[in-house]
Amino acid sequence: MGLTKSSTGTNLLNSNVQYLKNENGFTVALAGNPNVGKSTIFNSLTGLHQHTGNWPGKTVSNATGSFDYLDTNFLLVDIPGTYSILSSSQEEDIARDYICFGNPDVTVVVVDATCLERNLNLVFQIMEITDNVIVCVNLLDEAKKKHIDIDLDLLSNMLGVPVCGTIARKKSTLDNLIDVIYKVCKKEIIPTPKKITYLPIIENSINLLEDKLKTLFNFPSNLYRWISLKLLENDKKIVDSIEKNLDVNFTNDNKLLNLLDNLNNNLDDSRVNKTNFRNIITSSIMKQAEKICNKVCTFENKGYSVRDKKIDKILTSKTFGIPIMLLFLGGIFWITIVGANYPSSILFSFFGYIQENLIDFANLLNCPTWLSNMLILGVYRTLTWIISVMLPPMAIFFPLFTFLEDLGYLPRIAFNMDGFFKKCCCSGKQMITMCMGFGCNAAGVTGCRIINSPREKLIAILTNCFVPCNGRFPFLITIATIFIAGNIQGFTGSIISTMAVLFVILLGIFMTLIISKILSKTILKGMPSSFVLELPPYRKPQFGKILVRSIFDRTLFVLGRAICVAAPAGLVIWIFANVGINGDSLLNIIANFLNPFANLMGLDGYILVAFIFGIPANEIVLPIILMCYLGNGSLVDLDDTFAIGNILVQNGWTILTAINVMIFTCLHFPCTTTLLTIKKETGKWKWTILSFVIPTVCGIALCMFTTFVYNIFVTF
């Protein structure tokens, strides 16, 4: 689940790779297949809190952190996972650019001990680029459970590079890795990778081309062979990237082009051509990988785990797959609803108590009433309401959701739902980005980098805010508890509120599908492009870590944002409510102006004002609504959520208002952070504006529709 990474102290850098260089020490890159534990190792070594999760594509941009060992400083770069240097999606482009051109002192290739064969593919590819490679065989505990035994020394011998075995979750197992990194950096160990030898005809061509390149260009010496190979293969994307990063132009030189043509013709005669080149190369690599694995691994069953298979059969079964998914989601909502109530009322009373004392204190200081009211009833009250209403549900929802994520369930959701997305000409991976949207829409939008096709990626970005993020989610819960469950208390009440929230979420998913379909039939025309998704093994979540990290990160983050946004917003609202023309406050004037339109939507002007004020952060919508209603200073004690309900009812809320507010909470413009992220990811204002307009129009239309239907029912 993403929150803004700046809150965790990690520097995120995704563009120019050259900048990621350690001036005073060494730079170490962490590369590897997706979901092998790179970020976990990164966190252990640097003490930072880069997000980890049990699914491929958790990390989508480079992150750096440093650590000291003995007398030396190391800059560690956590790279997005990639299956190969010949990437296909954006986060993999970032990875490739860094691996190929970042020029770190050492590249640590993290591999998964439970499927070494496939992981070696990337190892060999990276060994073609640089000699300074360390292979880190991670997940040894899982391998042990599957009775896979790996002879690390033999592996090291056969690859020609140092090999370390680790269990990233256990910090002590990383000592050896650090030591080897140190020694390789200090040239105490010199890796001598045993590179793959391809078919003789290909080797010949490589040699000829390599010689030619050496006369023409001045590259780092280890890159000639690799560039020759890539030129022969003529993969446009990678050749472009070479030209860009090394600042050269291959098409300028006629001699080079002639040579390349000749070589390609020669290869063609030996039936090595453009269509099967990649195949032949990969076959040679995989053959070598198989050979090594046969020697170094002993196993009972190298296939997919039997236990996982049993679980998967149930979780993706035709009859139970989707109901179980809803049950999980509903269960999480239910626990959140039930669990949030109590801490919420405690916080309410606590802050209320302080408020009274603050007022007494202000009186004692002879503070002018307008000032104390503005600060206490304006700023302080908004601030504490946010904390009381928002914090408990978040603190419960987050760990629970992270738990599902760590378990490895998210890719299964994508797998289960893929059929529906395919019908809408989209990628099933969109579902994963939507799940991230539950945490934070901005993080969800960035997460869309894992979708290969640019068209599908755009659709996923534009529709991401249809899933309510954690800023809106507690609001939904509060309204559902107060109005939908209403007077029904206890267990039944909580179930009813859960159903209401679940319904809104499903509405969001449904709208996502419809809008995706409409988009792919109109402005983003296209067929569903195919995609391949890895379903990782189920892993036991780290309860303690999840709890500490999500509550701690969340708490800090929410508090920070609340202070930054809510305090000024509270102030402004208070001023609007208390300053006016001809005895009518500014707030009333604006609200009255919006009222006719709001009434069409079954809302009132104040609610719309609150949503508009909520653009910087959705968390503040409910407190602002309350502020509006209580604006001119009347003192109200709020003990719990039901007291909020009373205020709302007194101000004319009906069940229709509640339903429409819930709908509009789910379907309205994204917050500024999300909008800016969309701008950054798509690069165009056009898409940013569209992402603002689409959900808003949907929300308004739907609210008007329910109001219309409701009115018909009431009249008859």
Add this chain to the structure above:
Amino acid sequence: MRELLCLNDLKFNEYGYIYDINCDDGVKKRLLDLGLVKDTCIIPILKSPSSGIKAFDIRGSLIAIRDEDSNLINVYKK
């Protein structure tokens, strides 16, 4: 000659061995990255409840491939 069939027709839990992959370039590359070269063993394991996609055991990891692609992959049985 060994009998060829397309991957999508392979029964669940049955072992197939890759003969050739005729998918479009993007998918083909991705499958190669996953080590799916000629003669690699592949076993259908799961089917999505919303249909249209299946998951296969490839070299010990579980990979989901859409039907329109698995229709273009030929496998043989041993």
